[in-house]
Amino acid sequence: MNGSRLDDFLALSRAHPWELAPFSESLPDGGQVQVWDTGVLCIEPAMPGNRDLVLSCGIHGNETAPIELCERLLNAILSGRLTCRQRLLFIFGNPAAMNLGVREVEENLNRLFSGAHARGERRNHERTRAARLEQYVSRFFRAREGAERLHYDLHTAIRPSAYEKFAIYPFTHGAPYSRRQLAFLSSAGVDTILLAHGPTTTFSYFSAHGFGAHAFTVELGKVMPFGQNDARRFAAMEQNLEQLIGDPDWQPPAFDLDQIRVFRVCQEIIKQSEQFCFHFSDGVANFSAFPAGTRLAEDGEQQWFAREPEEAVVFPNAGVTEGQRAALMVAATTLTADMLV
Ligand SMILES: [Zn+2]
Incomplete structure (x- = not known):
C-alpha cells in the first residue's frame, strides 16, 4: 500500500x-482497513472466519517487544504477505508514553478499565484514552453475535522473571477455564498461568467480563528499548498469531495439563503510605519464592508475611501511588479436568 x-x-x-x-x-x-483513532485499527476481511480477535500492545508505553510484534503482523497484512481471515482490532495503547519512552504519562492505563477512568476526581489523557478504548472494544465485539471473542493484551515486565513468559487469566466468576486457550498459550511459549482471584480494572478483565471474551494479560519477557528486542524470543507467539489470523480452521496443537505451571493469588500487598517498603531486594525476579513466615513488606504499623510454604512474588513495585497494589503474592496450584471446558 505504497503512498x-x-x-x-x-x-x-x-x-x-x-x-x-x-x-x-x-x-x-x-x-477494509478502518482507522478508528490513534493506535486503533480495525481490519474487516471480505470473508471473515468465526473469531473476533483484539490484539493490544503498548498499554504501557515502554513495553516495546509486543509493539514491534503487532507492527510486524499489521505490516504483513497490509503488504499482502499475510491474508487476514478474522475480524481483527489492533490497539497500540499509549502512543504518548511510547514517545517519552515511559510506562505511563500520568497514570497506569491498565488500572483504568471497567469504568475506573471515571472514578474519583482525577482527569487526564490516560483516563480519556481508557474510556475510548472501552468504546472501541465494545464497538468491535458488538458488531456481531456468535463469533468466538478473543483478546490478547501483550506486555513485557519491568523486572526479570523466574518464568520468562506468563499469562494472567482474569477472574472467571466461577466459570471453567478454557483448555483450548491454555493450549494456545502453551504452544506460544507461555507456559506459566496465574489465575486472578477477583475482579480488576485491567484491560483483559474488561473484555472477559464485559463481552465473554477469552482474554489474557500476556507477559512476554523483559522491557527493552525499541530496536533492542530479539524477535526470536517471541517467534512462537508471533507464529501462533499468524496462524490464528490467516487460517480460520487452525487449532493449537493437542496439549496436556502438565505442560503448564499454574499459580493462584494468595494475597495482595497494598501500599498505604510513603513509609511503605519491601524487605527483599529491589532487583528480585518475578516468581521468586519465600518460605512461610518471611517478612515481605511493611508500611508503618502494618507488616506482611509469607503465609504459604512457597509463596512467590509477582510485580513488586514500591513506587506505585498510595492505595495501589505494590505486589501480588502467589502459590502453585493445579488445574483439574473438572475446572476446564
Ligand atoms: Zn505492561
Missing part, C-alpha cells in the same frame, strides 16, 4: 499521540 497513510501506522499514531481522525482504505483482497 498510503498506513505505510507506517505506528509513526502516524505517535505523531498524533492522543487523537487521530478516522479514515479507511481498502485491502487488495477486498477487505
Whole structure:
C-alpha cells in the first residue's frame, strides 16, 4: 500500500499521540482497513472466519517487544504477505508514553478499565484514552453475535522473571477455564498461568467480563528499548498469531495439563503510605519464592508475611501511588479436568 497513510501506522499514531481522525482504505483482497483513532485499527476481511480477535500492545508505553510484534503482523497484512481471515482490532495503547519512552504519562492505563477512568476526581489523557478504548472494544465485539471473542493484551515486565513468559487469566466468576486457550498459550511459549482471584480494572478483565471474551494479560519477557528486542524470543507467539489470523480452521496443537505451571493469588500487598517498603531486594525476579513466615513488606504499623510454604512474588513495585497494589503474592496450584471446558 505504497503512498498510503498506513505505510507506517505506528509513526502516524505517535505523531498524533492522543487523537487521530478516522479514515479507511481498502485491502487488495477486498477487505477494509478502518482507522478508528490513534493506535486503533480495525481490519474487516471480505470473508471473515468465526473469531473476533483484539490484539493490544503498548498499554504501557515502554513495553516495546509486543509493539514491534503487532507492527510486524499489521505490516504483513497490509503488504499482502499475510491474508487476514478474522475480524481483527489492533490497539497500540499509549502512543504518548511510547514517545517519552515511559510506562505511563500520568497514570497506569491498565488500572483504568471497567469504568475506573471515571472514578474519583482525577482527569487526564490516560483516563480519556481508557474510556475510548472501552468504546472501541465494545464497538468491535458488538458488531456481531456468535463469533468466538478473543483478546490478547501483550506486555513485557519491568523486572526479570523466574518464568520468562506468563499469562494472567482474569477472574472467571466461577466459570471453567478454557483448555483450548491454555493450549494456545502453551504452544506460544507461555507456559506459566496465574489465575486472578477477583475482579480488576485491567484491560483483559474488561473484555472477559464485559463481552465473554477469552482474554489474557500476556507477559512476554523483559522491557527493552525499541530496536533492542530479539524477535526470536517471541517467534512462537508471533507464529501462533499468524496462524490464528490467516487460517480460520487452525487449532493449537493437542496439549496436556502438565505442560503448564499454574499459580493462584494468595494475597495482595497494598501500599498505604510513603513509609511503605519491601524487605527483599529491589532487583528480585518475578516468581521468586519465600518460605512461610518471611517478612515481605511493611508500611508503618502494618507488616506482611509469607503465609504459604512457597509463596512467590509477582510485580513488586514500591513506587506505585498510595492505595495501589505494590505486589501480588502467589502459590502453585493445579488445574483439574473438572475446572476446564
Ligand atoms: Zn505492561
